[in-house]
Amino acid sequence: MRVLIVEDELYLAEAIRDGLRLEAISADIVGDGDSALERLAVNEYDAVVLDRDIPGTHGDDVARRIVADGLPTRILMLTAAALLDDKVRGFEIGADDYLTKPFELRELVMRLRALGRRPAESAPPVREFAGLRLDAFRREVYRDGRYVAVTRKQFSVLEVLMTARGGVVSAETLLEKAWDENADPFTNAVRITISSLRKRLGDPWLIHTVAGVGYRLGGSAEAGGSAEGGDP
Incomplete structure (x- = not known):
């Protein structure tokens, strides 16, 4: 939020x-x-x-x-x-x-x-997508039933990606939603956080880069992006 x-x-x-x-x-x-x-x-x-x-x-x-x-x-x-x-x-x-x-x-x-949890399209208190389970109240993340320890910033980024439910989220949107107004728009913080979050979630990687557009959660890398790739 x-x-x-x-x-x-x-x-x-x-x-x-x-x-x-x-x-x-x-x-x-x-x-x-x-x-x-x-x-x-x-x-x-x-x-x-x-x-x-x-x-x-x-x-x-x-x-x-x-x-x-x-x-x-x-x-x-x-x-x-x-x-x-x-x-x-x-x-x-x-x-x-x-x-x-x-x-x-x-x-x-x-x-x-x-x-x-009450935007125009209501979101459930516990979100589940692509084998991930995110509990915003307890600030807990699970992948296929396995607890994943994440930092506060990683949690914020993952929450935005899960809300999009497989849709592409731009680096600018992630910066706007997960950081405050003092964040440098030219920072590489998004790329670094995405990279560390991928490692925390483990293999196979769930966060894919859509070159020139942003990041998406779930599915395969071939379905619109690469697991690594450069910052859009």
Whole structure:
């Protein structure tokens, strides 16, 4: 997942970001509503953790814009307002979930994971494809019943590939989904991570390079790519 954190208390925003990264969730931070709208216009986020009381454009209006623009981004409102009427109003303007301060980071992660299972095409909590089983909640990967130890970044990349279910995913998309906005677009991090992930998953390799296009999961190398190959 890739998440936008909209929170004007920087220490809290950074704590959330660091906690999400430990769960293989990439996160960017902004401190006001205007900046949030700018980021949402140029980046594709799976979810936004949105504080309602923020400088600039109010959090409620940010939520309304997300809904009005038809963005697929899920909205998790984060606020100190715990009254039922406040929650009802939040849902009425487009929130998908609501969490009041103070909160436990673990609960925030679980709620974000739940929202991640509810895109336009709903994804199951445990994904299975090409002999792989990926459990996003436990952050576990199995190949043909064998547990595979992966790093957080490898898990993020594999999650994106499994979501595509054999479709080709470009290096740019992987960089956007599995890294944050500070990632260098000219980095070879994607190629390195793919290479190490192939080795972790073992033979025969499941991730194939489609020259000039991207990477795909499952099937044979002859069915549209090579197991090794260069970075697209």
